[in-house]
Amino acid sequence: MLLNCIDVCKDYYRGKLSVPVLKNVNFQVESGEYIAIMGPSGSGKTTLMNLIGCLDVPTSGQCILNGEDLSRQSSRKMAIIRNRVLGFVFQQADLLPGLTALENVALPLLYRGTGKRERRERAAEMLRKVGLEDRMEFLPNQLSGGQCQRVAIARAIVGAPKLLLADEPTGALDSKSGEQVMRLFRQLNGEGITIIMITHSMEVAREADKILFIRDGVLTEAGEEGIQS
Ligand SMILES: Nc1ncnc2c1ncn2[C@@H]1O[C@H](COP(=O)(O)OP(=O)(O)O)[C@@H](O)[C@H]1O
Numbered sequence: 001m002l003l004n005c006i007d008v009c010k011d012y013y014r015g016k017l018s019v020p021v022l023k024n025v026n027f028q029v030e031s032g033e034y035i036a037i038m039g040p041s042g043s044g045k046t047t048l049m050n051l052i053g054c055l056d057v058p059t060s061g062q063c064i065l066n067g068e069d070l071s072r073q074s075s076r077k078m079a080i081i082r083n084r085v086l087g088f089v090f091q092q093a094d095l096l097p098g099l100t101a102l103e104n105v106a107l108p109l110l111y112r113g114t115g116k117r118e119r120r121e122r123a124a125e126m127l128r129k130v131g132l133e134d135r136m137e138f139l140p141n142q143l144s145g146g147q148c149q150r151v152a153i154a155r156a157i158v159g160a161p162k163l164l165l166a167d168e169p170t171g172a173l174d175s176k177s178g179e180q181v182m183r184l185f186r187q188l189n190g191e192g193i194t195i196i197m198i199t200h201s202m203e204v205a206r207e208a209d210k211i212l213f214i215r216d217g218v219l220t221e222a223g224e225e226g227i228q229s
């Protein structure tokens, strides 16, 4: 099992008032699975992603990723897990504007101390994989939104993560670029990458092995009811 979330609760505090946002969330992800998470705005999707993504810790309960309990790690160890085990794709590509596509993709390898030549080779290979071999030396402002998102995907997978986390990766794209990005995720999953993706699109979610539905901080595996709503 790659990920096991056990009775995960997350409260936010407003002054002294605690607001429960995730309520006893339980789910497991096996290596190689493609999981979609759906739910209305404000239901706790990003909060859950932040816990799995080592950007925050649960108020109670455990997230065990790749055998390590994420609620018990130092911030230094969390940063290492983010760099070594996880890849992230968000709604916005958030590329560094002063770096070329190739340099942006190579960045996670720089953080882990890979040498320059290997960084460039690996980054170039990833850009070929996402169909941008002819855009390697372009700056972000010379690329379309869909191309920027494909650069962000290349950056997310350059370190060969065990788990790819995507929070509405097509949310800011036109439908054609969105379809291209979805095809890419399907291809990556076919190559063995485990994916957890937040999406608003039932069409996208149907491609996943499993759909999880979150409402008011309560997570359920979508049955027929969930699919129809
Ligand atoms: N840092 C925070 N402090 C207080 N409340 C927060 C914080 N982040 C999110 N929330 C609240 O938690 C709930 C879930 O937010 P979020 O996980 O971002 O939802 P979603 O991604 O499903 O739209 C919302 O009601 C939001 O207002």
Ligand SMILES: [Mg+2]
Residues within 6 Å of the ligand: 045, 046, 047
């Ligand atoms: Mg969100």
